[in-house]
Amino acid sequence: MTESELINKILNGDKALFSVLINKYQKQVINICIGFVHDISKAEDIAQEVFIEIWKSLKKFKQQSKFSTWVYRISVNKSLNYIRNEKKYSGADIISISSLKNGNEIEANENYNSDFDNETNERKKIIWTAINKLSDKQKTVFVLNKYNNVSYNEISEITGYSLSSVESLIHRAKLKLQKELISFYKKR
Amino acid sequence: MDCKNIEDILIFYALNEISGAEKEEVQKHLNKCETCNSIYNNLKADLNIIDEEKVTVINENFTANIMSEIENISSEKMKKNNIIKMFQPLAAAAGIILILTIGILTGNMIAADSTQNITNTENEIYYFNDLQQENAEFFLLNE
Ligand SMILES: [Zn+2]
Numbered sequence: 444m445t446e447s448e449l450i451n452k453i454l455n456g457d458k459a460l461f462s463v464l465i466n467k468y469q470k471q472v473i474n475i476c477i478g479f480v481h482d483i484s485k486a487e488d489i490a491q492e493v494f495i496e497i498w499k500s501l502k503k504f505k506q507q508s509k510f511s512t513w514v515y516r517i518s519v520n521k522s523l524n525y526i527r528n529e530k531k532y533s534g535a536d537i538i539s540i541s542s543l544k545n546g547n548e549i550e551a552n553e554n555y556n557s558d559f560d561n562e563t564n565e566r567k568k569i570i571w572t573a574i575n576k577l578s579d580k581q582k583t584v585f586v587l588n589k590y591n592n593v594s595y596n597e598i599s600e601i602t603g604y605s606l607s608s609v610e611s612l613i614h615r616a617k618l619k620l621q622k623e624l625i626s627f628y629k630k631r
Numbered sequence: 632m633d634c635k636n637i638e639d640i641l642i643f644y645a646l647n648e649i650s651g652a653e654k655e656e657v658q659k660h661l662n663k664c665e666t667c668n669s670i671y672n673n674l675k676a677d678l679n680i681i682d683e684e685k686v687t688v689i690n691e692n693f694t695a696n697i698m699s700e701i702e703n704i705s706s707e708k709m710k711k712n713n714i715i716k717m718f719q720p721l722a723a724a725a726g727i728i729l730i731l732t733i734g735i736l737t738g739n740m741i742a743a744d745s746t747q748n749i750t751n752t753e754n755e756i757y758y759f760n761d762l763q764q765e766n767a768e769f770f771l772l773n774e
Contacts, residue, residue, distance in 0.1 A: 465694045476683045570677040621642035
Protein backbone atom coordinates (compact mmCIF):
# COMPACT_ATOMS: atom_id res chain seq x y z
CA MET A 444 0.00 0.00 0.00
CA THR A 445 1.41 3.41 -0.90
CA GLU A 446 1.42 6.23 1.62
CA SER A 447 -1.35 8.13 -0.15
CA GLU A 448 -3.50 4.99 -0.32
CA LEU A 449 -2.91 4.58 3.39
CA ILE A 450 -3.92 8.17 4.09
CA ASN A 451 -7.04 7.82 1.97
CA LYS A 452 -8.07 4.67 3.82
CA ILE A 453 -7.62 6.42 7.15
CA LEU A 454 -9.68 9.37 5.93
CA ASN A 455 -12.37 6.96 4.76
CA GLY A 456 -12.77 5.67 8.29
CA ASP A 457 -10.10 3.02 8.88
CA LYS A 458 -8.81 4.66 12.05
CA ALA A 459 -6.66 1.71 13.11
CA LEU A 460 -4.39 2.25 10.11
CA PHE A 461 -3.21 5.49 11.66
CA SER A 462 -0.92 3.34 13.84
CA VAL A 463 0.94 2.35 10.67
CA LEU A 464 1.65 6.01 10.00
CA ILE A 465 2.78 6.55 13.59
CA ASN A 466 5.14 3.60 13.42
CA LYS A 467 6.51 4.79 10.12
CA TYR A 468 7.34 8.29 11.37
CA GLN A 469 7.79 8.02 15.13
CA LYS A 470 11.58 7.72 15.17
CA GLN A 471 11.99 10.65 12.80
CA VAL A 472 9.57 12.88 14.71
CA ILE A 473 11.02 11.99 18.11
CA ASN A 474 14.57 12.57 16.87
CA ILE A 475 13.69 16.01 15.53
CA CYS A 476 12.15 16.88 18.91
CA ILE A 477 15.22 15.49 20.72
CA GLY A 478 17.36 17.86 18.66
CA PHE A 479 15.47 20.77 20.18
CA VAL A 480 14.96 19.62 23.78
CA HIS A 481 17.61 16.91 24.38
CA ASP A 482 15.37 14.92 26.66
CA ILE A 483 13.63 11.74 25.55
CA SER A 484 10.52 12.10 27.69
CA LYS A 485 9.97 15.73 26.71
CA ALA A 486 10.60 14.77 23.08
CA GLU A 487 7.99 12.00 23.30
CA ASP A 488 5.47 14.44 24.78
CA ILE A 489 6.00 16.85 21.91
CA ALA A 490 5.94 14.01 19.37
CA GLN A 491 2.62 12.85 20.78
CA GLU A 492 1.21 16.33 20.20
CA VAL A 493 2.60 16.21 16.67
CA PHE A 494 0.74 13.00 15.85
CA ILE A 495 -2.49 14.22 17.44
CA GLU A 496 -2.24 17.36 15.30
CA ILE A 497 -1.62 15.20 12.22
CA TRP A 498 -4.66 13.13 13.10
CA LYS A 499 -6.86 16.18 13.56
CA SER A 500 -5.82 17.92 10.35
CA LEU A 501 -5.17 14.93 8.10
CA LYS A 502 -8.14 15.81 5.92
CA LYS A 503 -6.66 19.27 5.34
CA PHE A 504 -3.36 17.83 4.12
CA LYS A 505 -3.02 18.59 0.43
CA GLN A 506 -1.43 15.60 -1.18
CA GLN A 507 0.55 17.57 -3.73
CA SER A 508 3.43 17.96 -1.26
CA LYS A 509 5.28 15.11 0.42
CA PHE A 510 3.66 13.80 3.58
CA SER A 511 7.02 13.70 5.37
CA THR A 512 7.52 17.41 4.63
CA TRP A 513 4.27 18.20 6.37
CA VAL A 514 5.05 15.90 9.30
CA TYR A 515 8.50 17.42 9.83
CA ARG A 516 7.14 20.95 9.59
CA ILE A 517 4.62 20.25 12.35
CA SER A 518 7.41 18.67 14.41
CA VAL A 519 9.56 21.80 14.12
CA ASN A 520 6.64 24.10 14.94
CA LYS A 521 5.66 22.11 18.02
CA SER A 522 9.27 21.91 19.21
CA LEU A 523 9.91 25.63 18.78
CA ASN A 524 6.68 26.38 20.62
CA TYR A 525 7.66 24.03 23.42
CA ILE A 526 11.02 25.73 23.87
CA ARG A 527 9.46 29.16 23.73
CA ASN A 528 6.88 28.28 26.38
CA GLU A 529 9.45 26.61 28.57
CA LYS A 530 11.67 29.67 28.42
CA LYS A 531 8.72 31.91 29.16
CA TYR A 532 7.66 30.01 32.27
CA SER A 533 11.00 28.99 33.72
CA GLY A 534 13.16 31.75 32.31
CA ALA A 535 15.95 29.22 32.32
CA ASP A 536 18.11 27.22 30.04
CA ILE A 537 16.24 24.26 28.61
CA ILE A 538 18.94 21.78 29.48
CA SER A 539 17.56 20.44 32.69
CA ILE A 540 19.43 18.56 35.34
CA SER A 541 16.84 15.80 35.01
CA SER A 542 17.77 15.13 31.39
CA LEU A 543 21.40 14.74 32.34
CA LYS A 544 20.45 12.42 35.18
CA ASN A 545 18.32 10.29 32.88
CA GLY A 546 21.16 9.96 30.45
CA ASN A 547 23.40 9.02 33.31
CA GLU A 548 21.15 6.16 34.38
CA ILE A 549 20.93 4.74 30.89
CA GLU A 550 24.67 4.69 30.46
CA ALA A 551 25.24 3.35 33.94
CA ASN A 552 23.24 0.29 32.96
CA GLU A 553 25.13 -0.27 29.76
CA ASN A 554 28.59 0.37 31.01
CA TYR A 555 29.16 0.88 34.67
CA ASN A 556 32.03 3.26 34.84
CA SER A 557 31.69 6.54 36.66
CA ASP A 558 34.53 8.26 34.80
CA PHE A 559 32.81 7.46 31.54
CA ASP A 560 29.51 8.79 32.86
CA ASN A 561 31.00 12.04 34.03
CA GLU A 562 32.80 12.57 30.78
CA THR A 563 29.69 11.83 28.72
CA ASN A 564 27.57 14.15 30.84
CA GLU A 565 30.15 16.86 30.51
CA ARG A 566 30.13 16.41 26.72
CA LYS A 567 26.34 16.49 26.60
CA LYS A 568 26.31 19.75 28.51
CA ILE A 569 28.89 21.28 26.17
CA ILE A 570 27.31 20.30 22.86
CA TRP A 571 23.72 21.01 23.98
CA THR A 572 24.69 24.43 25.28
CA ALA A 573 26.39 25.18 21.97
CA ILE A 574 23.39 24.00 19.92
CA ASN A 575 21.08 26.11 22.07
CA LYS A 576 23.10 29.18 21.19
CA LEU A 577 22.13 28.84 17.53
CA SER A 578 19.37 31.13 16.30
CA ASP A 579 15.97 29.46 15.78
CA LYS A 580 16.56 29.43 12.03
CA GLN A 581 20.02 27.89 12.29
CA LYS A 582 18.84 25.40 14.89
CA THR A 583 15.90 24.34 12.72
CA VAL A 584 17.98 23.55 9.66
CA PHE A 585 20.79 21.99 11.71
CA VAL A 586 18.44 19.73 13.69
CA LEU A 587 16.51 18.61 10.61
CA ASN A 588 19.75 17.73 8.84
CA LYS A 589 21.80 16.28 11.68
CA TYR A 590 19.13 14.65 13.84
CA ASN A 591 17.01 13.31 11.02
CA ASN A 592 19.14 13.35 7.84
CA VAL A 593 16.65 15.54 5.99
CA SER A 594 18.07 16.67 2.64
CA TYR A 595 18.69 20.37 1.98
CA ASN A 596 15.98 20.27 -0.70
CA GLU A 597 13.37 18.96 1.70
CA ILE A 598 14.47 21.40 4.42
CA SER A 599 13.86 24.14 1.89
CA GLU A 600 10.33 22.83 1.34
CA ILE A 601 9.68 22.44 5.07
CA THR A 602 10.80 25.94 5.97
CA GLY A 603 10.01 27.88 2.83
CA TYR A 604 13.61 29.15 2.74
CA SER A 605 15.42 29.02 -0.59
CA LEU A 606 17.92 26.22 -1.12
CA SER A 607 20.81 28.66 -0.94
CA SER A 608 19.48 30.10 2.34
CA VAL A 609 19.30 26.59 3.78
CA GLU A 610 22.89 25.90 2.72
CA SER A 611 24.16 29.11 4.19
CA LEU A 612 22.18 28.66 7.43
CA ILE A 613 23.65 25.18 7.92
CA HIS A 614 27.12 26.46 7.13
CA ARG A 615 26.78 29.30 9.63
CA ALA A 616 25.33 26.94 12.23
CA LYS A 617 28.43 24.76 11.96
CA LEU A 618 30.77 27.74 12.15
CA LYS A 619 28.95 28.96 15.24
CA LEU A 620 29.14 25.54 16.90
CA GLN A 621 32.83 25.34 16.03
CA LYS A 622 33.47 28.73 17.57
CA GLU A 623 31.50 27.98 20.74
CA LEU A 624 33.06 24.56 21.25
CA ILE A 625 36.64 25.62 20.59
CA SER A 626 36.40 28.65 22.85
CA PHE A 627 35.01 26.37 25.53
CA TYR A 628 37.93 23.91 25.22
CA LYS A 629 40.40 26.76 25.45
CA LYS A 630 38.87 28.14 28.63
CA ARG A 631 38.99 24.77 30.31
CA MET B 632 48.17 25.79 7.25
CA ASP B 633 48.67 27.28 10.68
CA CYS B 634 46.62 26.63 13.81
CA LYS B 635 44.18 29.48 13.06
CA ASN B 636 43.38 28.11 9.60
CA ILE B 637 42.85 24.67 11.08
CA GLU B 638 40.48 25.96 13.75
CA ASP B 639 38.34 27.57 11.05
CA ILE B 640 37.65 24.31 9.22
CA LEU B 641 38.06 21.66 11.90
CA ILE B 642 34.32 21.04 12.33
CA PHE B 643 33.98 20.29 8.61
CA TYR B 644 36.87 17.88 8.89
CA ALA B 645 35.28 16.27 11.95
CA LEU B 646 31.99 15.92 10.06
CA ASN B 647 33.88 14.44 7.10
CA GLU B 648 32.76 17.23 4.81
CA ILE B 649 36.08 18.19 3.27
CA SER B 650 38.17 16.14 0.91
CA GLY B 651 41.23 16.08 -1.31
CA ALA B 652 44.22 18.31 -0.69
CA GLU B 653 42.50 20.27 2.08
CA LYS B 654 41.76 17.10 4.03
CA GLU B 655 45.36 15.95 3.68
CA GLU B 656 46.68 19.26 4.93
CA VAL B 657 44.48 19.08 8.02
CA GLN B 658 45.63 15.51 8.64
CA LYS B 659 49.26 16.54 8.33
CA HIS B 660 48.80 19.40 10.77
CA LEU B 661 46.95 17.26 13.31
CA ASN B 662 49.78 14.72 13.22
CA LYS B 663 52.36 17.27 14.27
CA CYS B 664 50.31 19.74 16.41
CA GLU B 665 49.19 18.44 19.77
CA THR B 666 47.00 21.46 20.58
CA CYS B 667 44.91 21.18 17.43
CA ASN B 668 44.79 17.42 17.73
CA SER B 669 43.33 17.67 21.20
CA ILE B 670 40.74 20.20 20.00
CA TYR B 671 39.88 17.83 17.17
CA ASN B 672 39.40 14.88 19.53
CA ASN B 673 37.09 16.93 21.74
CA LEU B 674 35.11 18.21 18.78
CA LYS B 675 34.70 14.72 17.36
CA ALA B 676 33.57 13.29 20.72
CA ASP B 677 31.11 16.13 21.35
CA LEU B 678 29.59 15.83 17.88
CA ASN B 679 29.21 12.10 18.46
CA ILE B 680 26.75 12.89 21.25
CA ILE B 681 24.26 13.87 18.53
CA ASP B 682 24.21 10.35 17.13
CA GLU B 683 24.11 8.79 20.57
CA GLU B 684 21.04 10.84 21.50
CA LYS B 685 18.88 9.57 18.66
CA VAL B 686 16.28 6.87 19.17
CA THR B 687 16.83 3.82 16.98
CA VAL B 688 13.92 1.54 17.83
CA ILE B 689 10.17 1.87 17.47
CA ASN B 690 8.36 2.21 20.78
CA GLU B 691 5.05 0.33 20.55
CA ASN B 692 3.74 1.93 23.74
CA PHE B 693 4.18 5.35 22.21
CA THR B 694 1.96 4.32 19.29
CA ALA B 695 -0.60 2.68 21.57
CA ASN B 696 -0.86 5.80 23.74
CA ILE B 697 -1.58 7.99 20.76
CA MET B 698 -4.14 5.56 19.38
CA SER B 699 -6.04 5.60 22.67
CA GLU B 700 -5.79 9.39 22.82
CA ILE B 701 -7.33 9.50 19.34
CA GLU B 702 -10.09 7.17 20.51
CA ASN B 703 -10.86 9.64 23.32
CA ILE B 704 -10.94 12.57 20.94
CA SER B 705 -13.37 10.78 18.61
CA SER B 706 -15.74 9.72 21.36
CA GLU B 707 -15.75 13.19 22.90
CA LYS B 708 -16.56 14.64 19.51
CA MET B 709 -19.49 12.23 19.16
CA LYS B 710 -20.79 13.15 22.60
CA LYS B 711 -20.56 16.83 21.71
CA ASN B 712 -22.47 16.29 18.48
CA ASN B 713 -25.21 14.41 20.34
CA ILE B 714 -25.52 17.18 22.88
CA ILE B 715 -25.76 19.76 20.14
CA LYS B 716 -28.61 17.77 18.49
CA MET B 717 -30.43 17.45 21.81
CA PHE B 718 -30.34 21.14 22.48
CA GLN B 719 -31.08 22.39 18.99
CA PRO B 720 -34.76 23.18 19.72
CA LEU B 721 -33.71 25.29 22.69
CA ALA B 722 -31.11 27.15 20.67
CA ALA B 723 -33.60 29.45 18.98
CA ALA B 724 -35.08 30.61 22.27
CA ALA B 725 -31.65 31.00 23.80
CA GLY B 726 -30.60 33.06 20.81
CA ILE B 727 -33.29 35.64 21.43
CA ILE B 728 -32.37 35.97 25.10
CA LEU B 729 -28.70 36.19 24.16
CA ILE B 730 -29.26 39.06 21.75
CA LEU B 731 -31.05 41.03 24.45
CA THR B 732 -28.30 40.34 27.00
CA ILE B 733 -25.53 41.24 24.59
CA GLY B 734 -27.15 44.59 24.00
CA ILE B 735 -26.89 45.37 27.71
CA LEU B 736 -23.41 43.94 28.33
CA THR B 737 -21.54 45.02 25.20
CA GLY B 738 -19.97 48.04 26.85
CA ASN B 739 -18.34 45.99 29.64
CA MET B 740 -17.21 43.16 27.44
CA ILE B 741 -15.09 45.07 24.95
CA ALA B 742 -12.22 45.52 27.39
CA ALA B 743 -12.21 41.89 28.56
CA ASP B 744 -12.43 40.62 24.99
CA SER B 745 -9.36 42.40 23.75
CA THR B 746 -7.12 41.02 26.53
CA GLN B 747 -8.40 37.54 25.75
CA ASN B 748 -7.32 37.88 22.13
CA ILE B 749 -3.81 38.75 23.15
CA THR B 750 -3.39 35.66 25.34
CA ASN B 751 -4.86 33.42 22.66
CA THR B 752 -2.41 34.42 19.99
CA GLU B 753 0.45 34.00 22.43
CA ASN B 754 -0.44 30.41 22.99
CA GLU B 755 0.87 28.84 19.80
CA ILE B 756 2.87 30.26 16.93
CA TYR B 757 3.10 28.57 13.58
CA TYR B 758 6.70 29.28 12.72
CA PHE B 759 6.33 27.40 9.48
CA ASN B 760 2.88 27.30 8.00
CA ASP B 761 1.50 23.78 8.32
CA LEU B 762 -0.86 24.09 5.41
CA GLN B 763 0.93 26.74 3.40
CA GLN B 764 -1.97 29.15 3.39
CA GLU B 765 -0.45 32.36 4.64
CA ASN B 766 3.10 33.52 4.23
CA ALA B 767 3.24 36.25 6.84
CA GLU B 768 4.33 33.91 9.63
CA PHE B 769 7.65 32.97 8.08
CA PHE B 770 8.93 36.32 9.23
CA LEU B 771 8.33 35.44 12.85
CA LEU B 772 11.62 33.63 12.86
CA ASN B 773 14.30 36.20 13.35
CA GLU B 774 17.89 35.28 13.25
ZN1 LIG C 1 47.81 23.54 15.47
